[in-house]
Amino acid sequence: MKRKLPFLFLILGYWVFGQECPDLTSPLNGQNNVPVDTAISWEEVVGVTGYIISLGTTPGGGEIVNEQAVGIDTTFLPPLGLPESTQIFVTITLFLFDQPDIVCPSQSFTTAQVTTLPDCSVMTTPLDGQTNVNVGTFIQWSYAPRATGYLITIGTAPGSGDIVDQLDVGNTLTYNPPADFPPSAEIFVLIEPYNEIGRAQNCQEFSFLTGELGQPPGCTRLITPPDGAINVPLTPFLEWEAVPGATGYIVNIGSSPFENDVLDGGIFTETSTFVINFEPNRTYFVEIIPFNDAGEAQGCIQESFSTILGCGPFFDQETGELVDLKPEIDFPDSVGICSGQIPAQITTQDTADGFRWYKIQEDGTEIIISSEPTVNISSTGLYRYEAYNTLIQEDFEIECVAEQVFEVEQSSIATIQRVKITPGEDDFDVSVLVTGEGVYEYSLDENGPYQPRNEFLNLPEGAYVVYVRDINGCGIASRPFNLAFPPGGFPPYFSPNGDGINDFWQYIAPRQGEALPLTVISIFDRFGKLLGQVRPGEQGWDGLYNGNPLPSDGYWYKAETSDNRVFTGYFSLVR
Template identity: 25%
Template sequence: MIRFLLLLALVLSFNNSYGQLGFCNGSKGDPIFQEDFGTGSGYGPRLAAGITNYSYVTQDPQDGEYTISSIIGREIPSWHSYSPNLTPSGGKALIINAGFTAGQFYRTDISGLCENTTYEFSAYLMNIYNSASGACADGDIPVNVKFQIWDETNTQLLKEGSTGAINSTAFPLAEEYALTFKSAPGQNNVILKMFNNGEGGCGNDLAIDDIIFRSCGDLTSIDAGNSSNMNLRVCEEDTPYNVDLKATPDNTVYQTHAYQWQRSLDAVNWTDISGANQSNYTVVNLVQSTYYRVKVAEDSINLTNNLCSSFSEAFFVQMVSVPTAPVSNGDVVVCGNSEIPQISVKAGVDEMVNWYDAPSGGNLLQAKSFNYQPDVAGIFYAEAKSTLIECKPSSRTAVKITLDNIPDVEDETIQICPNSNISLDAGVSGFNYMWSTGENSKTIQVTQQGNYTVEIATNLGCAVTREFTVNDIDDAQISDVRTDENSIEIIPVNTGVFEYSLDGVNFQDSNVFLGKPGGVYTAYMRDKSGCNTVSLQFPYISPLKFITPNGDGYNDNFILRGVETFPSSQIMIYDRYGKLLKASNGSNFSWNGTLEGKDLPAADYWYHIKIEGFGELKGHFSLIR
């Protein structure tokens, strides 16, 4: 089947010279006769005897020859080199190189027509000479074809018409031509003839395809009162339903009209309605969606043959069901101070949703939306309605938004004594708990430092997480005890939260003690969690920082307060060069800054104190003159 799809021009009207041609302006039936010249890639097959007096060739034809092929212009370069598009299976066309003498070149018998019926004959024609080739120096001869329809006796011409000049083009151009005729009573066969009105020579070469005969009838419309758009919608609650249908032909073809109404549930399989043979038909007690159409013919005898009649478009009486309740996409729980979210439902095809504040009646909150955005929590109701017709709405579906308060909690850092345990408490009661350890109680016991979390959840699923950081407490360790003439300072090894004491009973946060008399002391240090306590015994002797031996009674002598508590101690005084200036025991030590009765110069001097059981204490002081 050829289509010449580069450009298709439907010739719908002609001037007075070719007034006999014209298309069916009404309803067209299925083809009674169709010649598409077959498919394939080769030449042929040859036409049956008697169809043409032209010679058949298996190449591009010369004057007075024809071929059947899917390719134009294989050997003749002045023709359009074109595959006349052919259907996907490779359609062919009849290719004619007109003879030098004008006359008939095609004849075929058409059978199976219905009597007293209007028909349309049509065919596609294409001038295959390429005007851009310049092969016809003096101009090419246009294609001009005359169609004739004769009765089967070949004695009565029923209709004829000519295409007029079909001029050559620089690109392939196919045009469809047609004429209509009416069969007489008792007439079932006709003869189609085609004539070349031009003469052979340069040009006048053509391709023909898709020769079709089909019935032509009135365009018939159906209306049902106020519904004239071929569709009537009825609410399901209004069934069974009665409706009057009226068929109205446009009277462009038929002079008389015979009717047969049909019904279908799928618009594919149709059944005649017994006795429905008038232009009007009343549908009674309809309870389901149904299609109706009317078959129209000019003679009632032709109603039994679909090829001899025409059909109206299908008129659809559609039963619109009561919508089912919308399906909620889920109730929503809003946790804490989160924003109120949008809620939504699903509904059926051709349905819309309205939102209300009550299960029935109430106020319309939002129309025609599957979604609703509330401002507050609560219960909202979705109702489905048909978008096709105003019918009974569905029952309403409740969608609930619940506010779920969650507790405020803070993370916590906790100190733990090494090799001990501690209780971690979620801190709020009446919730569901899930610890990072896998436990689900409000409190848990842990023995190791690390990070622990607990998810505190409500019964509705809102949750908050609290984190505990558990650190091991550093052991209390004394690095040293530093003393001077009026203070004792306990020096820890590490930093931490410790407290200090010199008697093991009275503890203080400060590690410095003031105004203590000389003697043997024990320094105590412990962490405030009570993990461990350490102690260190030390002697406390308070030396003067400087002496001014000028006889005024103040700091005239270097003394060591408290050394008297260590009578067996050994005390040595040295100058900066290491010369021993005085040696004594601790029973009653004092030095006035002289050596062998002579005043020593102002300078720094060093003392060494050896105390049995405590080792040696060293320091220096200044002598000021």
């Protein structure tokens, strides 16, 4: 269950609209034996601008990870893993534009005991084989699953360790040597993760070449947009301070602090650039590293900003409600086109600034077939419908799109094959058998209500009309029928089809009055040929002659009584 915060509450002088705190989805709250290298995921909360996560060994604690912003990502991988056999408390904080943060109740899980050696790490700064590296560089590496610490060996020859030899740097992913590396030299680095089981085996030794001795440039800062800015356009102009002595700038941009999924290591000689493909209502993280022939600037900070709200849903401070600027659509996931009425014209009743209709090909590609509220469809298959509103935010035009994928199926008016009537003691059950390409619903009144079942139970005697309607509007078929108990107890029909209902023809004693004192009933075909005889107390005639089933047709009966009366009549065999 989600834990509901109060619907409307006051924090630091602000009225805040109630938000649902998310449940953990992996690991689950209370789960045991969780791997120490697991990623933590939680439910998405509609209307939230971003999330902040803390990890600790007590409720609300942050000694493992302290208030790390993750944008709108709902998955977080602890950069140093998690301690083994420990109860880990996860605290998610909801970040809202211009509103106080909402700190959700902590949830917890317990990690498993580590029983295997850690994996090896990969050196990430400098890269393996990189040249012209700043002599003042520091060493960074990737997290090794199950590691609780790292030994680092650095030398000017493979395995020499003449700079640092198996130095235990603890559970960290970076090492800053106390002195600069020698210029114009190849430096060899071995990183060996370890845990209580032992040291990782057969790890690769990495190397890089330092540049000539010189002074690397300092760091820079964003000018536009400034660090922490909100409502930034989706195609912003990025500008940063020029740095004396820098010959270029390395620019990294990502939607989380750990992934450069927008721009990864772009090289610029100027101090500005346009960026495209930002998404609304997201936080982006920017790192700009000046460099020159002596190497890259060291210790540059990561800055961030948030884009315009976009289509929402987002919190409206004036109304206290969540607002979604996408149009509301009401379109089915299945549409039928009627045989003989192709192409079929479909018109949306939704209200929006614009519309688009696409045919989805077998290979998954799409072809636009209409940009109007109406579309003509000539074939079955998958389609996609879009309705959109056009908005201007911060002098920037965006589209807010709502969509529905739907399947087009062939449909037709029903053909009523038979109305099957099953008499009971006081009433009748009726089932309607139809054929056709459509999906049908049934009623005993042309104006409805209609039902998906083709059966009507416990109907009294009377005259009826059954109506069969195609749900896709291809038409209504109908057939009249009468329900009446036979006079004298001789049924007007029977259906020996083995379904256990009305499979035998036999005299039925009347519900009121005395039964006929029958002795024998003889059954004939239309030519007068005797087909069989039944007597009171027997099951009845099964529609067989010499063991062979007789066809659907009309048959005659002759019933004789003990007081020498004779009754004759006609009945039908229906299959």
